[in-house]
Amino acid sequence: MTRVKINVSGTHFEFDRTILGIREYDTLTKMCKDAEKEDKPLDFFVDRPSDCFAAVLSYYQTDELHLPASVCPKAFRKELRYWGVAETDLDKCCLYRYYTFFDDYDTHEKFRKETAIQDLRDGLSIPIYTDSKVSRLRRKIWKVIDFKENTVIAKIYLALVFLMVLLCIVTLAFSTVPSFQRKVSKCELLEYLDHSEHDYAEKARIKLGDPDCSGTVYDDIYDLEDEYLYWEEAEDIYADGNWTKSTTNVKLPDLRVRLFVFVVLEMIIAAFFTIDLLLRLSTCPSLLRFFQSVINICDILAIAGFYIHIAVINIQKEHKYHISWIRLINFLQVFRVIRLFRIVRNVRASRVLTFSLRQNGRDMTMLVLLVMIAVTSSASLIYFIEDRDVIESIPVAWYWAMITLTTVGYGDISPKSWAGRLVAAIMAICGVLLLAITLPIFVNNFLTLYQYSCLDETIEEHTKRRIKLKGAIHATGVANKMTGNSANVQNNNKENYDELPGIICTTPCEDSRARNNVRGRNGIETSK
Structure with missing residues (x-):
């Protein structure tokens, strides 16, 4: 009976040569065959981990391959490949743990690679500026407004953007609440009647006393009572050779608009995000990549919706006082909530x-x-x-x-x-x-x-x-x-x-x- 002696990193093992009979392509079998061909003793020294070899030797002896509890599956896979043992020879009790580890490990590596690639893209998009004072200033501004720094200024700007987004949402939402709306003034009512070509526009001007609308239109908002909106108008009509009196009930529209404070807040918000957009356009490293971002497109739509709404209500002023498709354009500013994804993307x-x-x-x-x-x-x-x-x-x-x-x-x-x-x-x-x-x-x-x-x-x-x-x-x-x-x-x-x-x-x-x-x-x- 031939005995094989092997020293694995100072740990001595000894086993019968016959247990390697059916394993012709394993590393240990090849070592024994090479030694037998050269008439050398079956005494080897291998500088490999001994605990992994103990599991391999146990597999040769019992025909059951188990994963040692103290060994990392990744290290054990390397040893299995060295000794020429297939991974699928692992018993089911250890095979699930073995493949679960590598499934989690591969997922983790993919996540790390994607994160590194994204960080690398963000990092490589910065140094393309030329080495000048203006370029260095652009780079600093871009790193602050794109939330790539952890400085005090970047944190303040981040908090400011977050508050402005919340203020925009709150302003648009509460401006639709009836208790935060007011009745239109006399001048505003006349402006609506004139631009909408109302039948009783001239008579309403006489009824309202032909107010002076050269100044602000918010001075007389409490003077518009219901008696100015509803009245009876008598008219003599000649028909069939007789004069008859006809009474017409005139009803002007009861219009309501949001409080002036919401208009001011909307102007401030629009000015802030306009400046922010101009800064990002002037300092971004790549305009192509800038316009490929969905978040940036939503920002542009929100700002464009505000300015389109302002332009339309100043050209066709009747849209200022009632809900129409123009109001929907103004509510595109809700898209600014998507900007929060930019804040939390890192x-x-x-x-x-x-x-x-x-x-x-x-x-x-x-x-x-x-x-x-x-x-x-x-x-x-x-x-x-x-x-x-x-x-x-x-x-x-x-x-x-x-x-x-x-x-x-x-x-x-x-x-x-x-x-x-x-x-x-x-x-x-x-x-x-x-x-x-x-x-x-x-x-x-x-x-x-x-x-x-x-x-x-x-x-x-x-x-x-x-x-x-x-x-x-x-x-x-x-x-x-x-x-x-x-x-x-x-x-x-x-x-x-x-x-x-x-x-x-x-x-x-x-x-x-x-x-x-x-x-x-x-x-x-x-x-x-």
């Missing part, structure tokens, strides 16, 4: 969420397909079960099925028959099960990536801290070295002075010492 959770959505596209597609199948089938079923006064069409049944499947249940449409209620109950249960089974797939990937990203950030912070510490230690060493050199220079100067007897030095202490030396030699103190 936040760790935002990057992880974006990457997770892209990685789980197939899973999300499968979820959408399952929802479509459930909605379509149940909607068709409930349509033929219920009466037409309950479910009038299949598209209405689609709406009911979607609301029921997502367990929202508004209650505006509800089945009346027992069969319809049974279908509704089954739909609700299926919706709960569908969401409970599919959503954790996405959530688990997000949490795993988020933990990895937190770890990456911690490692990066420790690396920067070590670099700063090394720099401080190096600076301290250089300072100590310079201090030592200066001390040596002073010692050398002192020795040179001691070697020159009878010479009066320029400094007071050295001068005194020189005089003492002269007096000690000849007993005479010489004064200058």
